[in-house]
Amino acid sequence: MPLDQALLSFSRLSLARNGHSVLDRVSFELGRGETLGMVGESGAGKSTIALVAIGLLRPPAVSLEGSMAFAGRDDLLAEPEATWAGLRGRHIGMIFQDPASALDPCYTVGRQLTDPLRRLLGLTRAAARKRAIELLESAGLNDAEARLAAFPHELSGGMQQRVMIAIALACNPDLLLADEPTSALDVTIQAQIMQLILRQVRARDASCIFVLHDLALASQVCDRIVVLYAGQVVEAGDTGTVLRRSLHPYTQALKSCVIELDTETLTPPEGGLPALGAMPAGCRFAPRCPRATAKCTTSTPPLRRLDERDVACWHPG
Ligand SMILES: Nc1ncnc2c1ncn2[C@@H]1O[C@H](COP(=O)(O)OP(=O)(O)OP(=O)(O)O)[C@@H](O)[C@H]1O
Ligand code: SF4
Ligand SMILES: [Mg+2]
Incomplete structure (x- = not known):
């Protein structure tokens, strides 16, 4: 259902x-x-x-068309870096897939947490330190005060991801982007970390985009689903409907792959995505689609309601 008051919309x-x-409309x-x-x-x-969505992939590194509206701003893609610098961390946070490479190995946990609190929220050194301890505690790190002096390599993968969650949510962003936040972690703590993120997002009444490979999990925790194929949205809407x-x-x-294999992991149908330089004309899924007709191979189906x-x-059907 089109939203009256969307926080984020890509058009x-x-x-x-x-x-x-790479992405098409x-x-x-x-x-x-x-x-x-x-x-x-x-x-x-x-x-x-x-x-x-967090302004880290912008021209001239890539060419972009279309628009992104966020929190009342109509066309963020056209805004200069200064606008993005004011949004990143403060209004839009991100948890990356691999905490080991996303955290800066040269700075302590404390420095990486207090810097945005001081720079973006204007907290004093003492207030930022106090808040950093609270954030680490609410992210489930015990002995939080002592952890401030630790460097990322001194922490386990699960602890590093808890630190990333604390950093991403430090300034209470309106939108959290979580790009496969548990896939680099031991399976035993994946569910805990997922629950932690959901709890923290809900406590802030924030919005969240989860990149997930787990369709069963997506159906449990997401209000909406966007299914992507070769850079195109093929189906999107309320989770129950989709x-x-x-x-x-x-x-x-x-x-059907999820059901047949009796697994919760999203397994693609036979075949592979077309190469970037060799996208088929018409529907990009046509080479793998059991329902493809001549029209599908010559004409691109539009996204329609x-x-x-x-x-x-x-x-469809
Ligand atoms: N730095 C890059 N330079 C060139 N091509 C890239 C780069 N990063 C991604 N791509 C290409 O862009 C396309 C989309 O990649 P992207 O990383 O967004 O996919 P993804 O859906 O996140 O995949 P995954 O589930 O493996 O993380 C792919 O074809 C990928 O090869
Ligand atoms: S039926 Fe045609 S348009 Fe629809 S997914 Fe298959 S190939 Fe694409
Ligand atoms: Mg990815």
Whole structure:
């Protein structure tokens, strides 16, 4: 359902690297306080969207078209770096997939937590330190005060991810981007970290985009789902609608793989994504689609509203 008051909306976002299309007319919305799951196999463009949403992937490194509206601002993609610097960390936070490479190895945990608190919120040194301890405690790190003096390499992967969560949420952002936040962690703590993120997001009434490979988890924790294929949104809408009555053959294939293999991990249907420089004409899923017709191979299906969700397919159902 189109939102009256979306916090974030992408409209026909296209991104190309070295002349190759990576994202093609991506459109979706996220409301305040909502959680959105972005799913699709490796290379679909999920991280690329997250990096655009936090202003870390911008021209001239890539070419961008379309628009991104956020918290009342209409066209952020056209804004200068100074605008993004005011949003990043303060209004939009991000948890990266691999905490070991996202944390700065040269600075202590305390420095990496107190810097944004002082710079973005204007806290004094003492107040930032006090807040940093509270943040680490609420992220489940015991002995939080002592951890301030630790360097990232002195912590386990799970502890590093807890630090990243504390940093990403330090300034109470309106939007949190969580790019596969548990996939680099031991399976035994994945559920704990996921619960921690959800608790913290809900406590702040923030919105969150989760990049997930786990369709079952997405169905449990996300209000909305966006299914991506080869840089295009193929189906998007309320989680119940999209997963219970999927209309796109790719969404259906993802679901049937989950059921057939009796696993919760998202397994792509047979075949692979087309290479960046060799996208098929027409529907990008046509080479793998059991329902493809001649029209599908020559004409790109537009994303259109159908049965309470957006779907891009000439033969939905
Ligand atoms: N730095 C880069 N330079 C060139 N191409 C890139 C770069 N980063 C990503 N790509 C390409 O852009 C496309 C989208 O990549 P992206 O990382 O967004 O996918 P993803 O859906 O996040 O995949 P994964 O699930 O593996 O993380 C892929 O074809 C990828 O090869
Ligand atoms: S447009 Fe055609 S090829 Fe593409 S998903 Fe729909 S039926 Fe399959
Ligand atoms: Mg990724």
